[in-house]
Amino acid sequence: MADGQQTPGAISIRHVSKIYDPEGVHVEAMRDCTFDIAAGEFAVIVGPSGCGKTTLLNAIAGFDNITAGEIYLDGELISSTRHQIKPNVDRMVVFQNGALFPWKTVLQNITYGPIVQGRMSKKEAVARAREMLDMVCLTGLEDKYPEELSSGVQRRVEILGALINEPRVVMLDEPFRGLDAVAKTVMHEFLMQLFCASPRTMFFITHDLDEAIFLGNKVVIMTTRPAQIKKIVTVDLPWPREHSIMNSKRYIDLKREVLDAVHEEAKKAFEAGEREMA
Amino acid sequence: MPGTMKSVSSFSQLLKALTGIALFLIFWEVSTAVLHLPRFSLLPNPVSVVKEWFSFTPVSGRSIFTADYYLDIAYSVGRVMIAFSLATVLGVSLGLMMGWNRIFYDFTFPLVEIFRPMPPLSWIPLAVLILPGVEVSVVFVTFIAAFFATVLNTLLGVFSIDKNYFLRARCLGSKPIHIFTNVVVPGALPFIFTGLQIAMGIAWLSLVAGEIIAGQRGLGYAIYEGYSLFQNDQVVYYMLTLGILGYISSAAIRAVGRRLMAWESRRRGI
Numbered sequence A: 001m002a003d004g005q006q007t008p009g010a011i012s013i014r015h016v017s018k019i020y021d022p023e024g025v026h027v028e029a030m031r032d033c034t035f036d037i038a039a040g041e042f043a044v045i046v047g048p049s050g051c052g053k054t055t056l057l058n059a060i061a062g063f064d065n066i067t068a069g070e071i072y073l074d075g076e077l078i079s080s081t082r083h084q085i086k087p088n089v090d091r092m093v094v095f096q097n098g099a100l101f102p103w104k105t106v107l108q109n110i111t112y113g114p115i116v117q118g119r120m121s122k123k124e125a126v127a128r129a130r131e132m133l134d135m136v137c138l139t140g141l142e143d144k145y146p147e148e149l150s151s152g153v154q155r156r157v158e159i160l161g162a163l164i165n166e167p168r169v170v171m172l173d174e175p176f177r178g179l180d181a182v183a184k185t186v187m188h189e190f191l192m193q194l195f196c197a198s199p200r201t202m203f204f205i206t207h208d209l210d211e212a213i214f215l216g217n218k219v220v221i222m223t224t225r226p227a228q229i230k231k232i233v234t235v236d237l238p239w240p241r242e243h244s245i246m247n248s249k250r251y252i253d254l255k256r257e258v259l260d261a262v263h264e265e266a267k268k269a270f271e272a273g274e275r276e277m278a
Numbered sequence B: 001m002p003g004t005m006k007s008v009s010s011f012s013q014l015l016k017a018l019t020g021i022a023l024f025l026i027f028w029e030v031s032t033a034v035l036h037l038p039r040f041s042l043l044p045n046p047v048s049v050v051k052e053w054f055s056f057t058p059v060s061g062r063s064i065f066t067a068d069y070y071l072d073i074a075y076s077v078g079r080v081m082i083a084f085s086l087a088t089v090l091g092v093s094l095g096l097m098m099g100w101n102r103i104f105y106d107f108t109f110p111l112v113e114i115f116r117p118m119p120p121l122s123w124i125p126l127a128v129l130i131l132p133g134v135e136v137s138v139v140f141v142t143f144i145a146a147f148f149a150t151v152l153n154t155l156l157g158v159f160s161i162d163k164n165y166f167l168r169a170r171c172l173g174s175k176p177i178h179i180f181t182n183v184v185v186p187g188a189l190p191f192i193f194t195g196l197q198i199a200m201g202i203a204w205l206s207l208v209a210g211e212i213i214a215g216q217r218g219l220g221y222a223i224y225e226g227y228s229l230f231q232n233d234q235v236v237y238y239m240l241t242l243g244i245l246g247y248i249s250s251a252a253i254r255a256v257g258r259r260l261m262a263w264e265s266r267r268r269g270i
Helices: A053-061 A106-117 A122-135 A151-163 A181-197 A209-215 A243-247 A249-277 B002-034 B046-053 B067-100 B102-115 B120-130 B133-159 B163-171 B176-214 B219-228 B232-260 B262-268
Strands: A011-020 A027-037 A042-046 A068-073 A076-080 A091-094 A169-173 A201-205 A218-222 A229-234
Touching (some): A027 A053, A027 A068, A027 A218, A027 A229, A042 A053, A091 B163, A106 A122, A106 A151, A106 B176, A122 A151, A151 A169, A151 A181, A181 A209, A201 A209, A209 A243, A209 A249, A218 A249, A229 A249, B002 B046, B046 B232, B067 B176, B067 B219, B067 B232, B102 B133, B120 B133, B120 B176, B176 B232, B219 B232, B232 B262
Parallel strands (some): A042 A201, A169 A201
Antiparallel strands (some): A011 A027, A218 A229
């Protein structure tokens, strides 16, 4: 697509901190996080529940501000304490519980973005949406409402609805949570297919370590709240990946490395929880 | 086949509904005309009510074969329709604006909450005083409570919308007007229609009260007249007429709602 040109979508997170309600309850969600996601990289963020992963996503998306540091997208400052660029199509979010409009059909949901932006005519958007549905074998569902579909299909439709806008970054907040293991493998292959067809920067939050390693180029492990960067593991497995890769020696080593780091944090989180309960 | 299934189930539903009505009529007839139970003996029995209702020469001068009966219906239906339409247009607009704009909400919500509980009948003295003619007053009284019910339900409808729909709409590059038409309005629609059903009920209720006190013509007025002249049959079949009209108007709202909210009805399988 953009062959030869440098693909956009590099995110740079510089010393970012976030304190909710600094004057009152004072909840420190993130402390001095610094890391980079290269353009076209599939970054997976893992860490204990409630550690501040979604906080970081909200900051990048422009849903919420930060209390220290800066976030850059392709060198442009998108969030700092003084400055915040509102949400836009460059940074598409796929929500944890799904946010397809229940009153719009599959086709209307996918074409909504390009039409309201005025980037495509309705006809063009519909043609493009059909093409995308074809590619992932979801033809025939165009006129269904989301609630007539399984949650796995809803997730896929929502992802297509994000990708049709050709965002610089796609951010997914535990998108496959609640799906069973079989449905998850289908989703992983689906995402893999789309990602390989046109690589773009992914910011993917999950609890599932297999998901993290199977999908990611880079696994960012965060600490218990306040979230700091615990460790960054580069996943040097070749693309495209198939599920059999999970039996390879390299995969198992990587998983052990990630697991050790996550386990340490999970224990801390558990103990902190015990303390809070006491 | 789903089609056959549906018609079988709706047939058995109809059968049950008719049985329920028949049982009620039997109970009514037995307790009044047959057993003359204490207190019940004063009630007109269903046979005499139906006789009078369908009489060519009604004692009260009103039956389904007289023009007066239909004139009463026309007056009441006309008043309800005008009041309900106004309540819908104004109530939905106000509710959407309140739900959509925080500042507007802060200004208006306390006012709405003070005016809303005022019983419609308490408006009669002021309505008669300032509005031109009795007719407008009756319509106003019919309108006022229905209006507040619509405002409140529309407002709750906007508040009920999942926050993520707004965030997703913003990510997708929506301008405020797009969010209003694509998220706020359809998102609030289920609550709006619940509100409209309630509002329709309230409109009939207020109408009859208004007609009894301040009206000329109309079903409520005819009930009051029947009461004054001790025409209890007339009272009862006018009540039944009100019941039937109320049922039809609710069903009409539901039907419109189903058409506008295809996504909801498909989910519920209706």
